[in-house]
Amino acid sequence: MKRTFTPRRLIGAVIGVVVVSGLAACGGGESEAGSGSALTVNTSFVVKSLDPGAVYEPTGNVVVHALYDTLVTFEGDDVTTPVPDLAESYEASPDATTFTFVLDPDAVFSDGSPVTSADVVFSLNRLKNLKGSAAAIVTNLSFEAPDEHTVVVTSSVPDPSVPSMLTMPAAGILNSKVAKEHGGDDSADAASTDKLTSYLNTTAAGSGPYVIESFDAASRIVLSANPKYWGDKPAFPRVVFQNMDVQNQKLTMSKKPDASVAMDLSGSSLDGLPSELQQTSSPNIYYQLRLSQDPSVSKVTSNSDFVQALRAAIDYDGIAAIFGEGGQPAAGDVPTAFAGSLPSSEAQKQDLDQAKALLASSGVGDTPVKLLYPALTFGGVDLGTIATKVQADAARAGIKIELDPAPIASFLEQRKGGKVALSFSPQQLDYPVATVEVSDLMPGGGAAEAAGWTEQNADPETVAAAQKALSTFDPAEQATAIQDWQRLMLQHSPYITMAYNSGVVVASPDLSDATFTAAGWTLDVADIGRK
Incomplete structure (x- = not known):
């Protein structure tokens, strides 16, 4: 999401990692393209949860990125240098073992409560202690909050890529008060004691530009604009993700619908698409x-x-x-x-x-x-x-x-x-x-x-x-x-x-900033506007 930054000092890092991805697409359906107020995203669903502590699959990463802010993020399609998000600035020690983040005092959750360092420490400790696939990014890290607006991240090994890893949707920051009220646990036993995931599949507890309207992992995910979002207001008040296989994505985009994006067209499936459609890759x-x-x-x-x-x-x-x-x-x-x-x-x-x-x-x-x-x-x-x-x-x-x-x-x-x-x-x-x-x-x-x-x-x-x-x-x-x-x-x-x-991201001609990114979320729906 675009935001005006006033960083004290930005420390960049070289970036990347490897995971085998087996993407199985399914489903099809009628597009909501042309509904005016909604952005439609057609994609082959690979999603189990909208809990940032459990998210790992491609579709889940796109959605969770729109629901939860992270300490730092990547801007647009630039994946070379992390920029502030919840943190207004950050610094790294010369030996790349200690990273100090200063939170933006304007940041608030969707219920209007301020984002504090305690929320950050809770969220990242919970991610680590859930011990799921996404926890790999924080395995060597520990977290502390010396004051309400400062977070210190310490790596047990020198690692200049820590800020880049903390851009990932899995590192999204939760409202710790709400999380604890609904079974959230960041203790060492969280893998067996935490009961928060089912709640987060229906209600977002983040500070991102969108909140959850409905979630069906088999067919459809609908997001609504967060009315208390502290950053730039997204152009679309609703985003509708539809589970659609590649063949139907191509058929839908061939009709040149308004306010629509297809996320899984590449290779030969791009052949014959109307030239008016936008493609970024x-x-x-x-x-x-x-x-x-x-x-x-x-x-x-x-x-x-x-x-x-x-x-x-x-x-x-x-x-x-x-x-x-x-x-x-x-x-x-x-x-x-x-x-x-x-x-x-x-x-x-x-x-x-x-x-x-x-x-x-x-x-x-x-x-x-x-x-x-x-x-x-x-x-x-x-x-x-x-x-x-x-x-x-x-x-x-x-x-x-x-x-x-x-x-x-x-x-x-x-x-x-x-x-x-x-x-x-x-x-x-x-x-x-x-x-x-x-x-x-x-x-x-x-x-x-x-x-x-x-x-x-x-x-x-x-x-x-x-x-x-x-x-x-x-x-x-x-x-x-x-x-x-x-x-x-x-x-x-x-x-x-x-x-x-x-x-490749294929977008209808009327959209702006519908850009593919090699970051972990592929597409930032909150960045997308109308020309």
Whole structure:
């Protein structure tokens, strides 16, 4: 949400992180477009809760961002520097372990009561102690309130990305008095004692520009403008989110409705749309192969020459072309929407001669390898199309791959178990802090553990480069360190990032500021106005 800021000092940070997203769209329905006072957002619902302490899914993040303010936020589509939200200013210690936020004295909740440091500490402690998926952003953090308007956040490890992580909808600030009255608990036992979620699914207890009018996780979510909002009043008094599959989103937008947005059109689903419609995007998704480095799982994929043979066999330009205009051949592991990405001039290229030579050096012969992937459509593209392309590319180099599609739940369970030789999935940064991706992919991280990649079998120079990226605090220097790390990953890692694709927001011609953002909420509905 736009607001006039008078910060004392703004400390920026490099940004990004990785999460496997399996988006299953469902439903359709009649659009409310043209109703005059309402903004209609058509999207394939992936939502369980509107409780910021429990929200993790894409649709939930968009809605919760409109209901709850955070200490800091990102403005528009700029995800490089957090700016004040509830905090009018913040400062970081030189060692990036202590962050001091001063609250804006004008900030109030939807019931008119002031936002205090006690509310912030309660909300963030509750998020941490609920121990849900979203709690990962605050695992290493502790919170204290030295006075009514000051919050001190302390990280147990140096981490300049803390302000960026606190922009996430999960870090939304609750009215602690209201929360406690309805079963909210921020104690260490909150995971078992907190009873607040059901209340927050019907009534927002935040300070954001909207409040909840109705919530049906299967079909429709309606928001109303917060009459006591302390910031700039949103242009639309109501926002209607409709659960609609990609095909119906395209059909609806093709009719050029008024005051309407579609959030899930990309790739070929954008073909043929009226030219009057607005499209904004950013390459924030990457498509990656993962090869197990555990010989007990596969003697083939754990062979370094085989990994490099497959890397050389991939037709990166061809993979990117599957996504249409939004597709880009990958240069490294970090998509171009984020600081630390490699330049497009370093995009990988297919080299079949090198692939054949490396395959011969590997000594694995023509032993086939199964490629596990989720059987779904993501970003407008059937993932089976990409898997088939990988299989065909590999075959040109003499590598035999057998396709093994699986339902998303089975795919995630199998891959987490660490017994999968070769797998493929789209990856999406859950919040824009690239150093978290470094942590996840390197030995000790979740992806590395599932791939059997340890410090014992990892290249020491690559491990050292990752450590440098994680320990560098200056944003520009850190971005350079992340680039250096990626170049080594291309030589030594068990991951093959093939292409980037863009998330896209499609908006009707009459709207302004309906902009896609690579931040964790995709679209800020409170920013949207009429031309």
